[in-house]
């Protein structure tokens with residue numbers, strides 16, 4: 034296996050596959066539960082690869098998915114470049130803090146680009162925390178005429194290789 038590029042060494046705790054579950058809500062939709070699988074990988078270049086897929090808890094049907102890359106442009110900073118199958122592309126930028134115990138916490142806000150057919154999403158923020166084998170996150174969204182507010186929260190555990 035190729036060595037992790039030094040530029041993304043601080044993100045080493047993310048590498049691997051994570052599974053778990055979350056809850057989604059928004060004023061315009063019914064609250065839902067979902068299962069989620071996320072994989073962070075690398076190929077020795079200065080980025081991590083990222084894939085995510087989700088399924089409904091009630092009947093297992095596929096829900097949201099996203100894929101992209103994570104970069105570390107400088108100390109304490111991080112960038113996520115994400116593509117969504119819903120016609121949305123998200124550039125997340127923000128802070129990446131490494132705790133004394135090796136925990137990682139990120140506070141990100143997005144620049145959004147949308148295709149002509151995509152739903153109106155105007156702002157998105159994400160908070161992500163990784164500590165040992167536990168990854169948790171929340172997502173806030175401004176969309177379809179609603180102000181920025183909670184959309185998602187989930188807790189995942191790292192699968193043992």
Ligand code: HEM
Pocket residue numbers: 057059061062065067069087096097098117121123152153154157172174176177184185
């Ligand atoms: C774990 C990830 C996510 C899951 C499981 C999820 C799931 C859902 C579900 C089940 C709905 C309601 C039914 C539907 O429209 O399909 C919904 C609505 C929506 N989601 Fe998410 N979503 C996720 C992430 C995102 C992200 C990252 C964005 C924006 C970039 C987003 C934007 C929206 C929008 C705009 C709506 C429609 C609201 C409306 O039309 O009233 N979602 N989501």
